[in-house]
Amino acid sequence: MTALGAAVVFLASKPSARLLDSMLGFSAGVMLAASYWSLLAPSVAISEERGGIVWLPTALGFAVGGLGCGARQADAAPAHRGAWDHRTGGPANRLASIDAARAGITPTTSRGVGDRRRGRRGRRGGSASDGGRGGGVGSRARHTESARGCRGLDDACPRGGDAASRVQSGQLTGAVEPFAAVAGPPSSDSRPRFCPSRSRLRQERWSTS
Amino acid sequence: MVYVVIEELVPECRRSGHADIAVLATIIASRS
Secondary structure (H helix, E strand, O other): OHHHHHHHHHOOOOOOHHHHHHHHHHHHHHHHHHHHHHHHHHHHHHHHHHOOOOHHHHHHHHHHHHHHHHHHHHHHHHHHOOOEEOOOOEEOOOOOHHHHHHHHHHHHHHHHHHHHHHHHOOOOOOOOOOOOOOOOHHHHHHHHHHHHHHHHHHHHOOOOOOHHHHHHHHHHHHOHHHHHHHHHHHHHHHOHHHOHHHHHHHHHHHHHO | OHHHHHHHHHHHHHHOOOHHHHHHHHHHHHHO
C-alpha cells in the first residue's frame, strides 16, 4: 500500500504545494484515526477484560512511547541539518525517511504482539494486517492501509530526482514493516515479564497449586 | 504516530501557508 501511494507521483510529476499540504493534512488525520482505532481503543478494550485500572496500561504505554520518540528526536535532530528539501528549495524538512519508518515500525510490531496474544487465547481476531478484534475490523484496516498509502505519497513527492527514484524512496519507508511484523510476536515470548497475561496465568497457577 | 503528526506533519503543513486546507483534509481523513 505504501508503494501504491508512492506511485501517484507518476500521475503528477510536479504537484503543487497546496496539493502536498492537503495530502500531509490528510495523512495526519488518517494517522490520528489509525492510532486511536487500531492501537488505543483495542488496548483499552483488553484492559477492560482484564479488570483493574482500565486506563493505566494504555496511558503508561502512550507516555513511554512519547518519551521514547522525544529522546529519539533529540538524538536525530543534528542528522537532519545536512539534508535538503527539494520541495521548498531550502534547508531540510525534518520528515525524513527514518521518521516515517519509525512511525511504521511501532504500530506494526504492536499489532503483531496483540494478534499473537489474541490467537493464544482463542479469540477471534485475525492477522497482523487487520488490526482488529471482530467488529469494526474493516474500518481499522482501512485506516491503517490508508495511512500507509498517504505516507508513501508524502515521502515520494517532496524529494528531488526522477519519478522512479522518488517512488523507490517512498517504497523504502514501507520496507521496514514486514520485519517489524515478524519481530513483534517473538518479542512476546522473549519478554514474559512485560506480558501481563502470562503473569496473570502464573498467579492463577500458584493459587490453584 | 501521534508524535509524528504533532512534531512533523503539522509544522510542515503550516510552513508553506496552506494550513487551512491541510486542517480541512485532516478533519475529512479522521472522520472518513
